[in-house]
Amino acid sequence: MAAQSCAASEPALAGLEDELTCSICLCLFSNPVTVPCGHNFCASCLELVWARSEQGFSCPQCRASFPGRPVLHKNTVLCRVVEQLQGGSAKAEEEAVGCGAAAGPVPCDSCLQAPAAKTCLTCMASFCLEHLRPHQDSPAFRDHQLCPPLQDLQQRKCGDHNKLLEFFCREHATCICSTCLLGHKLCHASPLQQAKEEAKLVLKKRLTELHNQSESTARAMTIVKTNQSQAAETASRKRDLIKAEFSEIKALIEEEENRILKIIVNEEKRICNKFDYIFGVLGNKKNEIQSIRDQTEMALTERDDILFLKRAAALQRTSTKDAFVPPIEMDQNLIHSAYQSAINIKDIVKLSVTQSREKKVEAKPPGKTKPPLAASLNRTISGKKPVGSQATHREKIHHETEATLQEEADTKDKKKPVKLAPNTGTPSEAASAVATKHVIDSFLKKSREELLQYAVKITLDYNTAYNKVVLSEKYTKMSVSEIPLNYSDHPQRFTYCSQVLGFQCFKRGIHYWEVELQQNNFCGIGICYGSMERQGPESRLGRNSSSWCIEWFNSKISAWHNDVEKCLPNTKATRIGVLLHCDGGFVIFLAVGQTHNLIYKYKTQFTEALYPAFWLFSSGTVLSICQLKP
Incomplete structure (x- = not known):
């Protein structure tokens, strides 16, 4: 029954002890006080926490904050409950010892038969009631310390001196007896009870530190979670902005695609309408021929000679002509210009993406976060100024694009020495020059097959020939005669030197043609404005500001513009390719062979329509325009 009583009391005591434990020191309440939120703490523990807190006064358990230092009152009811619990615990311990004795009694060290009633810590022996009488009756044993019977009495003795362990050495962290003190003279030794109280204070202080560290860790975890949420929100917002930018880019490209396709569709309708008209004319002609044929067959069946001859005479006067189909061709310049617009957009997109990937990550002001691709596409596609707020937005992108291109140009220029001109111009001009250079480089890397997609048909203008x-x-072929030819006068005809222009003119788009040099090389190939002079020395190709050319004077090759000559390295090529980019503002002269070699290039802003131009110096010079198939 005693054993069952012990077992039943232990859970009740343990549950009550948990409720009466301070959440700071995790021990039973000592002088408990109550804070305004209703929680209880040891007075000393709460004072220590508030003394180290830098964030005002708050409850260590629920974190409730108080505007000022609360007035603390002792919880007398809780004090009595703790005292009763401590008394009950001592009684339960004694009962537990009794229960333990019943299970395994400690024998008396004197008779070794009767169970011990007490253990003397001074004598270091356990005694039954009979042999305990001297400790109770004799004054000599009055100072001996008695306690309930102990099973582990030998563990309280010093293993070296067989004496009771009465002191604690802090330096060696071990319990020692009075004799061991001689070997610990230099150590700080204190009685066991005092050492226990000191250790309790140290552990309580450590517990407070751990509590503060736990709170600090919890605050750090809250900060990390907040930063994580902010980062996710920022990334989501940036994703939405990027999607909006790419949606704008896609809309611009789709708009330009529809415009270009509409050009092709309209040209197709125009040609188909002409074919439909010619087909109708030929159908009427066929019906007319069939009618005459039927009349002829009926006339052959006429037996009356007079009627036959009348019909025959009438039929013989009726004349018919062979079917004629006039040449109808699509406007190749229009088709190639539309196709080139798509190529330009592709090149701009590819160039922008490549530059973005190759560019090093650098710190930039917050205002320059806009990508230049949409603005570049907008300038290339529309060529018009948007209206309303959209116009302001796109103009802003335009300025940001120019600044970005300038930064990229400066970054790339650092990699190799560049000789700058005295006047570098505005950032917009510098950005435009960098973009033009990238476009020229992209065309120089193209093969001849790729350049042929820009091929145009060139014929010579009779009215301009000397x-x-x-x-x-x-x-398509020109040479020089030794005697003058009977050409009629025309305001566009050259009268000073043996020159001729192409019939076709180009104001927009990209165009490519090739010229074959035959026999000797006393000739010039170039381009010019239609407003170039036709008379006097200023009408010579390259000797004015309206023409650009390359000249062959035997083995010497020169580039001429605005009457300025620049000698070039010699090349033995007999076929010369000319690539004119009206919108990009440049013309390239190439030596056509297995690989394209650059002879010379001009970069400028063309302000008028351009014509192919040719100059033959001597009577033995022959130039032929090659017929290219795009």
Whole structure:
């Protein structure tokens, strides 16, 4: 029954002890006080926490904050409950010892038969009631310390001196007896009870530190979670902005795609309408021929000679002509210009993406976060100024794009020495020059097959030919005659030197043609404005501001513009390619062969329509325009 009583009391005591434990020191309340939120703490523990807190006064358990230092009152009811619990615990311990004795009694060290009633810590022995009488009756044993019987009495003795362990050495962290003190003279030794109280204070202080560290860790975890949420929100917002930018880019590209396709569709309708008209005319002609044929067959069946001859005479006067189909061709310049617009957009997108990938990550002001691709596409596609707030937005992108291109140009220029001109111009001009250079480099890397997609058909203009220039092979071949030819006067005809222009003119788009050099090399190939002079020395190709050319004077090659000559390295190529980019503002002269070699390039802003131009110096010079298939 005693054992069952012990077992039943232990859970009740343990549950009550948990409720009466301070959440700071995790021990039973000592002088408990109550804070305004209703929680209880040891007075000393709460004073220590508030003394180290830098954030005002708050409850250590629920974190409730108080505007000022609360007035603390002792919880007398809780004090009595703790005292009763401590008394009950001592009684339960004694009962537990009794229960333990019943299970395994401690024998008396005197008779070794009767169970011990007490253990003397001074004598270091356990005694039954009979042998305990001297400790109770004799004054000599009055100072001996008695306690309930102990099973582990030998563990309280010093293993070296067989004496009771009465002191604690802090330096060696071990319990020692009075004899061991001689070997610990230099150590700080104190009685066991005093050492226990000191250790309790140290552990309580450590517990407070751990509590503060736990709170600090909890605050750090809260900060990390907050920063994580902010980072996720920022990333989501940036994703939405990027999606909006790419949606704008896609809309611009789709708009330009529809415009270009509409050009092709309209040209197709125009040609198809012409074919439909010619087809209708040919159908009427066929019906007319069939009618005459039927009348002829009926006339052959006429037996009356007079009627037959009348019909025959009438039929013989009726004339018919062979079916004629006029040449109808699509406007190749329009088709190629539309196709080139798509190529330009592709090149801009590819260039922007490549530059973005290759560019090093650098710190930039917050205002320059806008990508330049949409603005570049907008300038290339529309060529018009938007309206309303959209116009302001796109103009802002335009300025940011120019600044970005300038930064990229400066970054790349640092990699290799560049000789700058005295006047570098505005950032917009510098950005435009960098963009033009990238476009030129991209064309120089293209193969001849890729350049042929820009091929145009060039024929020579009879009205511009000098009176000694002979045009042949359907106005695609030119040479010089020794005697003047009977050309009629025309305001566009050259009168000073043996020159001729192409019939086609180009104001927009990209165009490519090739010229074959035959026999000797006394000639010039270039481009010019239609407003170039036709008379006097200023009408010579390259000797004015309206023309650009390359000249061959035997083995010497020169580039001429605005009457300024620049000598070039010699090349043995007999076929010369000319690539004109009207929108990009440059013309390239290439030596056509297995690989394209650059002879020279001009970069400028063309302000008028451009014409192919040719100059033949001597009578033995022959130039032929190659017929290219795009």
